[in-house]
Amino acid sequence: MRYGLFSLMLLIQVLAFGQKSGSISGKVLDSENNIVEFVNVFLTSVNDSTRIVNGTVTDNKGSFVLTDVPLGKYFIQFRFVGFVNHQQTVLLNDANKNIELGTIILKQDAIALNSVEITAFRNLIQKTDEGIVVNASENLTQIGGTAADLMKNMPGVQVDMEGNLTMRGKNPLIMINGRISGIGGVDRVTNLEQIPASTIERIEIITNPSAKYDADAESGIINIVLKSNTTLGTNGAAALGGGLGARYRLNGSFLINHNTQKWDLGLAYDNWFTTRTRTVNKQRVQYDSDDKYYLSQPRQDERTIQTQTARFNVGYTPNSKNSFRLEGIWLFEGQDNYETIVSTTETSLHDFTSRNSRYSNEIRRFHTGELLFNYTRNFNQNRALIIDANSAIEYNRENTDISTQNLSEENAEIGNPFLQKTHFYEDANLTNFSINYLHPIKESGLFETGYKTTLRFINDDYLRSNEENEIYITDSAHTDIFKFNEQIHALYLQYTGWTGTQQEPTWKYQLGLRAEPVSNTGDNVHSPYSFSNEYFHIFPSASLIYYTAKRNSFKLAYSKRINRPSIGDYSPFIDITDSLNVWSGNPDIQPEISHSFELTQNQTFKKASLTTSLFYRLTSNSIFPYTSIDNSGVSTTRPENFGNSSTYGVEAFFTYNPFNFWKINLDASIYEQRIEPSAKLQNAPENLLSGYAKFINNFDVWKNGRFQITANYTSPIVIPQGTIKEVYFIDLGFQQKILKGQGRLALTVTDIFDTQRSESAVSGSNFEYTHYRKVDTRAVMLIFAYTFRSEFKEKLLENKFKND
Numbered sequence: 001m002r003y004g005l006f007s008l009m010l011l012i013q014v015l016a017f018g019q020k021s022g023s024i025s026g027k028v029l030d031s032e033n034n035i036v037e038f039v040n041v042f043l044t045s046v047n048d049s050t051r052i053v054n055g056t057v058t059d060n061k062g063s064f065v066l067t068d069v070p071l072g073k074y075f076i077q078f079r080f081v082g083f084v085n086h087q088q089t090v091l092l093n094d095a096n097k098n099i100e101l102g103t104i105i106l107k108q109d110a111i112a113l114n115s116v117e118i119t120a121f122r123n124l125i126q127k128t129d130e131g132i133v134v135n136a137s138e139n140l141t142q143i144g145g146t147a148a149d150l151m152k153n154m155p156g157v158q159v160d161m162e163g164n165l166t167m168r169g170k171n172p173l174i175m176i177n178g179r180i181s182g183i184g185g186v187d188r189v190t191n192l193e194q195i196p197a198s199t200i201e202r203i204e205i206i207t208n209p210s211a212k213y214d215a216d217a218e219s220g221i222i223n224i225v226l227k228s229n230t231t232l233g234t235n236g237a238a239a240l241g242g243g244l245g246a247r248y249r250l251n252g253s254f255l256i257n258h259n260t261q262k263w264d265l266g267l268a269y270d271n272w273f274t275t276r277t278r279t280v281n282k283q284r285v286q287y288d289s290d291d292k293y294y295l296s297q298p299r300q301d302e303r304t305i306q307t308q309t310a311r312f313n314v315g316y317t318p319n320s321k322n323s324f325r326l327e328g329i330w331l332f333e334g335q336d337n338y339e340t341i342v343s344t345t346e347t348s349l350h351d352f353t354s355r356n357s358r359y360s361n362e363i364r365r366f367h368t369g370e371l372l373f374n375y376t377r378n379f380n381q382n383r384a385l386i387i388d389a390n391s392a393i394e395y396n397r398e399n400t401d402i403s404t405q406n407l408s409e410e411n412a413e414i415g416n417p418f419l420q421k422t423h424f425y426e427d428a429n430l431t432n433f434s435i436n437y438l439h440p441i442k443e444s445g446l447f448e449t450g451y452k453t454t455l456r457f458i459n460d461d462y463l464r465s466n467e468e469n470e471i472y473i474t475d476s477a478h479t480d481i482f483k484f485n486e487q488i489h490a491l492y493l494q495y496t497g498w499t500g501t502q503q504e505p506t507w508k509y510q511l512g513l514r515a516e517p518v519s520n521t522g523d524n525v526h527s528p529y530s531f532s533n534e535y536f537h538i539f540p541s542a543s544l545i546y547y548t549a550k551r552n553s554f555k556l557a558y559s560k561r562i563n564r565p566s567i568g569d570y571s572p573f574i575d576i577t578d579s580l581n582v583w584s585g586n587p588d589i590q591p592e593i594s595h596s597f598e599l600t601q602n603q604t605f606k607k608a609s610l611t612t613s614l615f616y617r618l619t620s621n622s623i624f625p626y627t628s629i630d631n632s633g634v635s636t637t638r639p640e641n642f643g644n645s646s647t648y649g650v651e652a653f654f655t656y657n658p659f660n661f662w663k664i665n666l667d668a669s670i671y672e673q674r675i676e677p678s679a680k681l682q683n684a685p686e687n688l689l690s691g692y693a694k695f696i697n698n699f700d701v702w703k704n705g706r707f708q709i710t711a712n713y714t715s716p717i718v719i720p721q722g723t724i725k726e727v728y729f730i731d732l733g734f735q736q737k738i739l740k741g742q743g744r745l746a747l748t749v750t751d752i753f754d755t756q757r758s759e760s761a762v763s764g765s766n767f768e769y770t771h772y773r774k775v776d777t778r779a780v781m782l783i784f785a786y787t788f789r790s791e792f793k794e795k796l797l798e799n800k801f802k803n804d
Contacts, residue, residue: 021067021068021069021070021071021097021261021317021319021320022069022070022071022092022096022097022098022099022320023065023066023067023068023069023097023098023099024043024065024066024069024076024090024092024098024099024101025063025064025065025066025098025099025100025101026063026064026100026101026102026103026104027058027061027062027063027064027102027103027104028041028058028062028063028064028078028103028104028106029062029103029104029105029106030083030105030106030107031105031106031107035061035062036058036062036080036083036106037057037058037059037062037741038057038058038080039057039058039062039064039078039079039080039083039106040055040057040077040078040079040080041055041056041057041058041064041066041076041077041078042054042055042056042076042077042079043055043066043069043074043075043076043077043090044074044075044077045072045074045075045382046073046074046075046089046382046502046503053069053070053074054066054068054069067259067261068259068261068262068264068317069092069320070092070320070321070323070378071092071093071094071097071320072091072092072320072378072382073089073090073091073092073382074089074090074091074092075087075088075089075090075503076088076089076090076101078104078106080106083106083107084106084107086104086106086107088101129508129543129545129555130206130207130208130209130210131204131205131206131207131220132155132204132205132653133202133203133204133205134154134155134202134203134204134205135201135202146192146193146195146196146197146272146307147192147193147195147196147197147200147224148165148192148193149197150197150200150203151165151192151203151222152712153694153696153710153712154203154205154222155205155653155667155694156168156205156207156220156651156653156667156669157172157205157222158692158714160727160758165192165222166219167205167207167219167220167222168207168219168220168615168617168647168649168651168669168671169219169647169671169673169690169717170218170219170563170594170617170647171218171219171563172217172218172219172220172221172222173209173213173214173216173217173218173220173221173222174190174192174221174222174224175214175221175222175223175224176195176223176224176226177223177224177225177226177372178223178225179372179388179390179432179434180214180430180432180454181370181390181392181430182368182370182390182391182392182393182394182428182429182430183195183309183329183331183368183370183392185368185394186368186392186394186428186429186430186456186458187428187456187458187566187567187568188216188564188566188567193307195224195309195331196251196253196270196271196272196307196309198239198251198253198270199226199227199268199270199309199311200224200225200226200227201225201226201227202225203222203223203224203225204221204222204223204225205220205221205222205223206220206221206222206223207219207220207598207613207615208220208541208543208557208558208559208596208598208615209221209541209559209561210494210510210512210541210543210559211492211493211494211512211513211514211539211540211541211559212436212448212450212492212494212512212514214452214454214490215490215514215516215537215539215560215561215562216561216562216563216564217561218561218562218563218592218594218596218617218619219561219617226311227255227268233258233259234256234257234258235256235257235258235259235787235788236254236255236256236257236787236788237253237254237255237785237786237787237788238252238253238254238255238785238786239251239252239253239254239783239784239785239786240252240783240784241746241781241782241783241784242781242782243779243780243781243782244779244780245274245276245776245777245778245779245780246275246276246277246776247274247275247276247277247302247776248273248274248275249272249273249274249779249781250271250272250273250274251270251271251272251273251783252270252271253268253269253270253271253785254267254268254269254270255267255268256268261317262316262317262318263314263315263316263317264313264314264315264316264317264325265313265314265315266311266312266313267310267311267312268309268310268311268312269308269309269310269311270308270309271306271307271308271309272305272306272307272308273305273306273307274304274305275302275303275304275305276301276302276303276305276775276776277300277301277302277303277775277776278300278301278302278303278773278774278775278776279298279299279300279301279772279773279774280297280298280299280300280301280771280772280773280774281296281297281298281299281771281772282295282296282297282299282581282769282770282771282772283295283296283297283769283770284296284297284635284767284768284769284770285767285768285769286629286633286766286767287766287767288631288766289631289633290347290348291345291347291353291354292345292353292354292633293345293346293347293348294345294346294347294348294350295343295344295345295580295633295769296343296344296346297341297342297343297344297578297580297581298341298342299339299340299341299342299578300339300340301337301338301339302337302338302339303335303336303337303338304334304335304336304337305333305334305335306332306333306334307331307332307333307334308331308332308333309329309330309331309332310329310330311327311328311329311330312327312328313325313326313327313328314326314327320378321377321378321379322375322376322377322378323374323375323376324373324374324375325372325373325374325375326371326372326373327371327372327373328369328370328371328372329368329369329370329372330367330368330369330370331366331367331368331369332365332366332367333364333365333366334364334365334366335362335363335364335366336361336362336363336364337360337361337362337363337364338359338360338361338362339359339360339361339362339577340357340358340359340360341357341358341360341577341578342355342356342357342358342407343355343356343358343580345633352409354406355406355407355408355409355411356404356405356406356407357404357405357407358402358403358404358405358577358578358579359402359403359404359405360400360401360402360403360577361400361401361402362398362399362400362577363398363399363400364396364397364398364399365396365397365398366394366395366396366397367394367395367396368392368393368394368395369392369393370390370391370392370393371390371391371392372388372389372390373387373388373389373390374386374387374388375387381440382438382440383437383438383439383440384437384438385435385436385437385438386434386435386436386437386438387434387435387436388432388433388434388435388436389431389432389433389434390431390432391429391430391431391432392429392430392431393428393429394426394427394428394429394430395426395427396424396425396426396427396428397423397425398423398424398425399421399422399423400421400422400423400424400577401419401420401421402419402420402421402422402576402577403417403418403419403420404417404418404419404420404579405417405418418466418467419466419467419472420464420465420466420467420576421463421464421465421467421472422462422463422464422465422576423461423462423463424460424461424462424573425460425461426458426459426460426461427458427459428456428457428458428459429455429456429457429458430454430455430456431454431455431456432452432453432454432455433452433453434450434451434452434453435450435451435452436448436449436450437449437450441495441497443501443502444497444498444499445495445496445497445498446495446496446497447493447494447495448492448493448494448495448496449491449492449493449494450491450492451489451490451491452488452489452490453487453488453489453490454486454487454488454490455486455487456484456485456486456487456488456520457484457485457486458483458484458485458567459481459482459483459484460481460482460483460484460567460571460573461481462478462479462480462481462482462573463479464478464479464576465479476526478573478574478576479526480524480525480526480527480529480572480573481524481525481526482522482523482524482525482529482571482572482573483521483522483523483524483525484520484521484522484567484570484571485520485521485522486518486519486520486521487518487519487520488516488517488518489516489517489518490514490515490516491514491515492512492513492514492515493512493513494510494511494512494513494541495510495511495512496508496509496510497509497510504547504551505545505547506546506547507544507545507546507547508544508545508547509542509543509544509545510541510542510543510544511541511542512540512541512542513538513539513540513541514538514539514540514541515536515537515538515539516536516537516539516562517534517535517536518533518534518535518536518537518564519532519533519534520532520533521533522567522570522571522587524572527572529572529587530587531570531587531588533590535591537560537562537593538560539559539560539561539562540558540559540560541557541558541559541560542557542558542559543555543556543557543558544556544557550604551604552601552602552603552604553600553601553602554599554600554601554602555598555599555600555601555602556597556598556599557596557597557598557599557600558595558596558597558598559595559596560593560594560595560596561593561594561595561596562591562592562593562594563591563592563594563619563623564591565589565590565591565623565639567585568585569585569586569589569623569639570585570586570587570589571585572584572585572587573585579634580633580634580635581634581635581637582634582635582636582637583636583637583638584636584637584638585638585639586638586639586640589623589639589640589641590621590641591621592619592620592621592622592623593619593620593621594617594618594619594620595617595618595619596615596616596617597615597616597617598613598614598615598616599613599614599615600612600613600614601613607656607657607658608654608655608656608657609654609655610652610653610654611652611653611654612650612651612652613650613651613652614648614649614650615647615648615649615650615651615671616646616647616648617646617647617648618644618646619644619645619646619647620643620644621641621643622641622642622643622644622645622675622676623639623640623641623642624639624640624642624675624719624720625637625638625639625640625719625720626638626639626640626642626720626721627721627762627764628764629764629766629767635767635769642675642676642720643675643676644676645673645674645675645676646673646674647671647672647673647674648671648672649669649670649671649672649691650669650670650671651667651668651669652666652667652668652669653665653666653667654666654667660700661699661700661701662697662698662699662700663697663698663699664695664696664697664698665694665695665696665697665698666693666694666695666696667692667693667694667696668691668692668693668694669691669692669693670689670690670691671689671690671691672689672690673690673718675720689715690715690716690717690718691714691715692712692713692714692715693711693712693713694710694711694712694713695710695711695712696708696709696710696711697709697710704736704737704738704741705734705735705736705737706734706735706736707732707733707734708732708733708734709730709731709732709733710730710731710732710733711728711729711730712727712728712729712730712731713726713727713728714726714727714728719760719762721762721763721764722760722761722762722763723760723761724758724759724760725758725759725760725761727756727757727758728755728756729750729751729753729755729756729777730751730752730753730755731748731749731750731751731752732748732749732750732752733746733747733748733749734746734747734748735747739786742786742787742788743784743785743786743787744783744784744785745782745783745784746781746782746783746784746785747780747781747782748780748781749778749779749780750777750778750779750781751777751778751779752778753778754777754778756775756777757772757773757774757775758771758772758773758774759771759772759773
């Protein structure tokens with residue numbers, strides 16, 4: 001290993017030679033010679049028009065500068081709402097390293113007919129061959145929140161009240177800056193509530209990923225791209241916001257970058273402080289119990305939450321052939337959760353049998369640190385070698401004091417309370433290393449290959465103790481250390497070909513193959529609980545795209561994917577905060593394997609665009625939670641494999657500009673999920689169509705003022721033992737530029753009618769219960785932001801919006 005690292009470093013030093021990078025500058029005016037601010041200016045490689053190499057926006061004089069551009073041939077594109085998209089070819093070489101384009105004239109139009117891009121005000125939603133790219137500034141109604149809040153308005157994405165994401169009925173793979181990151185959780189389940197929205201530049205959504213992506217992406221990939229700035233000079237911004245829901249909400253941000261021709265230095269800090277309230281009500285009937293036939297459990301929570309992140313980056317580009325980048329990220333989350341559950345049982349005749357009040361004080365402190373390194377080597381003829389390495393360390397401490405007090409029917413205390421303590425300590429490490437190589441094949445193809453390894457080490461220390469005679473005695477049956485280790489190695493090959501030119505092909509096709517051997521183990525230190533898995537899978541992918549003369553397109557795609565269980569699905573530990581409703585892992589759980597098919601059409605009109613997709617997914621070893629109740633009245637939920645399942649449906653994304661000041665975005669889907677019948681699902685509901693709709697209206701109300709109203713609806717959803725009821729809410733947002741564009745004021749009201757809640761009904765062979773949950777989603781937020789140097793005018797308030 002030591003010699004391998006030395007060889008790799010030697011290879012990087014040998015490759016690090018070449019000439020200086022170049023720059024491209026110019027000015028943008030309209031047909032009447034008026035300055036056009038905030039035009040999106042970006043470079044794409046002629047060999048891959050979906051990859052943005054560099055980008056910026058025009059300043060208040062209409063000027064732009066793209067620096068540190070490796071020598072080569074590019075398409076430079078200019079895009080802004082109300083104007084025809086403009087594109088031209090530029091060539092940087094030794095003789096012409098710094099290009100001055102002069103004045104670029106944009107012609108006025110609502111939507112360019114030859115574009116597959118969708119614009120909303122100055123902000124860009126870019127349609128790509130793989131999915132869409134959404135600038136975080138689309139979310140005017142999500143101020144001062146988290147990454148989970150930004151997802152609520154993302155096309156094709158559904159978010160529940162706990163911040164959990166689904167796409168087409170399953171969880172997507174969450175990536176940060178194109179990698180599997182430890183920020184938000186070393187385990188596979190990324191906690192997006194830990195990532196402040198103000199750190200995010202854009203979100204990339206891939207519905208049917210190809211073989212070059214990790215196979216653990218059953219329903220697709222969501223790639224969160226954090227903010228960075230490549231404009232020369234020193235640029236910075238700061239923001240402070242506050243508001244009120246049921247309790248206070250505060251957030252702040254600070255960004256600063258200093259860039260030269262060779263160096264890129266940056267610092268960023270973001271925080272979020274709030275206290276949230278939650279109301280929960282569970283009602284259960286257990287048919288085979290006499291004294292616990294009816295169970296009622298109202299619950300009240302109050303959570304004090306703080307989230308802080310700090311980032312630094314150092315980039316060095318000695319010449320146009322080589323670039324180095326080092327990044328560091330620190331994330332801290334603290335939660336103090338005060339929870340009270342009152343449990344009442346009755347007979348079938350509603351005669352009182354028991355009651356207790358269970359109070360929990362849960363204190364959690366979560367630290368994650370991640371270090372990242374990237375080296376990119378550009379060769380002649382647009383060949384490239386990319387080396388990435390990152391490692392994250394997680395330090396999580398959670399301590400809970402629990403007090404259970406028996407009560408009479410009149411709520412009088414009976415005896416002394418029963419006291420318990422638990423702790424959950426987690427130490428974890430996630431390390432990724434990858435090397436990728438891109439090689440164009442003449443003028444009609446691109447070959448890609450690469451290797452990746454992922455190492456995951458997690459130690460969970462769980463302790464439970466009970467108070468006896470003023471001394472806490474360890475409950476050895478529920479105390480242990482669980483160790484989980486996993487290795488994933490991957491090798492992929494992929495070829496992309498086309499007819500015509502790469503920028504405007506008539507046909508485009510892609511074939512890929514990915515191989516992944518996996519091994520993981522889980523062991524308790526003190527008790528006989530263990531498992532070991534080793535498996536090998538081949539993951540093929542293929543796609544075929546046809547483009548019409550007006551650049552509308554039809555795409556057919558297939559991919560094989562896997563959904564591996566998380567450590568929570570394996571872990572034997574039981575959370576006893578609610579002693580009558582517990583969750584447990586399953587050591588016998590097996591990964592899901594899915595085959596996904598998709599047919600997509602992109603159509604553009606004079607004032608509108610429409611994207612429709614038909615999709616079908618066939619899954620084996622389908623994983624769903626399964627609930628059972630024992631004779632003592634304790635409900636246990638754990639993941640189970642349910643054989644085969646299938647999901648099929650249609651998605652549509654429609655945008656329309658009825659007037660210059662008004663833009664409409666409509667995102668909707670209808671799908672059905674069928675689960676193979678089994679003995680466990682004898683009481684399962686009939687197959688039910690599920691779906692969602694997101695209706696976003698954007699208005700330019702007056703000069704430098706923007707207003708947005710967003711309506712979200714999610715239909716009832718079938719789960720193996722029941723249904724989840726519909727959810728709907730409406731948000732409002734407004735922004736106003738002040739101080740000659742250097743400042744901004746933003747105001748938002750989320751869930752204005754206080755309708756967002758979660759309700760579900762589940763049944764089994766001997767029980768049925770309903771579950772109601774409501775969080776304080778209605779809130780008002782006000783934020784002020786100020787920037788210095790014009791380069792950051794659009795960077796800070798683009799996505800600082802919140803809704804739970």
